[in-house]
Amino acid sequence: MSEQHNIEYKQSWHDDYLKGICGFANAQGGTIFIGRDDNGSVVHLQESKSLMESIPQKVRNQLGILVEVNLHQENGSHYIEIITLPYSVAVSLRGRYYYRSGSTTTELTGHSLTEFLLRRAGKTWDDVTEPAATLEDIDTASVDKFLGDALKAGRLPDVSGLSVGDLLEKLRLSEKGQLKRAAVILFGKDPGRFYPNMVVKMGRFGKDDADLKFQEVVEGNLISLMTEVTANLNHKFFTKSVDFEGLQRVERDEYPVAAIREMLLNALVHRNYMGSSVQIRMYDDSFSIWNEGSLPEGLSLDALKRQHPSRPRNPVIADVCFKGGYIDSWGRGTIKILEACKEAGLPEPDMQELDGGFLIILYKNRLAEEQLAKAGLNDRQLKAVAYVKEHGSINNSIYQTINSVGKTTATEELQQLVDMAIFSHTGMGRGSKYEWAGIGR
Structure with missing residues (x-):
């Protein structure tokens, strides 16, 4: 052996x-x-x-x-x-x-030892009480924002009439009147006063890391960070403003909204809050988010690409975020990111453990176009791909029109795209259409 x-x-x-x-x-x-x-x-x-x-x-x-x-x-x-x-x-x-x-x-040593000892004691970092925190440190506006989101999600039991203190107790964010760390992270007025690096750093780079164009730093609790970070991305980083509420919307030549939102939520919910700040980097051809904290024990990078159990680093924080409708509890975050990129025609994201944390990188649409060209598609098929990405689907008649070809040629070339797993074909007769399936496999 x-x-x-x-x-x-x-x-x-x-x-x-x-x-x-x-x-x-x-x-x-x-x-x-x-x-x-x-x-x-x-x-x-x-x-x-x-x-x-x-x-x-x-x-x-x-x-x-x-x-x-x-x-x-x-x-x-x-x-x-x-x-x-x-x-x-x-x-x-x-x-x-x-x-x-x-x-x-x-x-x-350090944070790894702290987490290990807490696990052995049946605790997690976010489940420990914070002696220095009181209800005066809770931002009621953030609590109200959460309650509104939770009402839409329909995952929170009836809490009408409860005081903030009673609500935190019901959410298991306090114990015997003492606030837990999770309460400060989620709803604190100034969580950075208790824990360092309650920050998300965003940088716009040119060709490489040495070419920093500009940067933004956002501080606050988790609920406010979700709003402030996305607003900053829209205002200064994306060339087109995107709607982070409409998760099905995909901007042409932009990154899929669903993937970005899921990446940000994963980074905020599952990060090591005693480690470095969350870092968002945008380059000419890629977008990445890194957060402190390695993968949970028993979970590999390959497992993130398939169905896998949810093993949150901060289960109390994760449970509240689930009730607020921000995340699910099935470990599908990375799968959603992969699916969103596939639907948008982007290359598969790169996921890796790096420098004691987790990094995920999205790549620009033009890389997908290069892959399609390498796959041997002719100009007519590339034009059809561009049409589907903009309009969602194409049929035989439209293919004939935009390429000035007959029905036989259109049928053959569309079938080639289906055989290469670039298009999927649904319906029959007048209801027949071809939709994006992803880069050829």
Whole structure:
């Protein structure tokens, strides 16, 4: 058996391997074999009997846990198997905490350590009370905005007649009269007074990062940021003003509104609020949003492109945003972004974990046109693609008219676009039409 995420081979024992045992205990558990090389072959292990006594003792004394230690023999040589089960409590080694992620054992520090310890205590960062905050720190205008949005979404139980304090209690944003961090993030008058970097930075760049044309910085609570950031994007960054309420609207030669809105919401709801500010960058040919905070454990970049469970970093904040109609609770945010770009004829967005955070990049429409040209489309078919992007669909008669060709040629060339998964064909007879399906697959 080869080395895996929960299996390690070591030719001899070293006390430094206690870090690996600590990492396994804090993660999903695992096994370390002492007396096997990197290929899993058994090698001669000196003092195997004494190690059988010393290893469990060191683990117990320095980690405070129990492990299963077994002595095995193969081809006349002995090796030791150390089985570590996952622990529900945090395990430390000489005051330091280690965690096994993939095939790597890393020391947890800073925000990662804080989140880990909170999880082990059955808490998340946003579910902790903020002793310095009172109801005087809550912006009632933001609360009213949320209630109006929640009424439209129909996801909030009847709260008529409730005071702000009672409403926050009902939304699980307070505990025994004490506000939680989530309440300050969502509705605080000045959340930056409590937590740094309650900010969204926006920059318009030219050819590269060194070519900064202008920038804007927006501060405030989450509810106000959603409005202020989109207003700034419309006013100074987009060449065409877009309606962020009408999610089905797609601007010609602009980025799809649904994708931008979903990207912004994901960044605000799922960010690490003790880390760096959210950063929005617009270039001549791309638009990106980065937020502090890596993907949740067990969730990969590939999983974001398909149906996957929702594992919010800030579940209290996410629940309120769900009730307000801003997000759903099915982990479909990234799928919506992919679908919106496909419908708009844009290349697939680039999603990556970068610098301790999550980055998603949208690319301009003209890149899609280049891909279509490379796909071997003729001028008539490219003209039809442009027509569909502007008008939503095309039929055989229109194809004939705009290209001055007969019905047979139009039928053949439209079918080619369907076969290449660029168009989809629906209906029959007079109801027959061709719609955008995406870049050829």
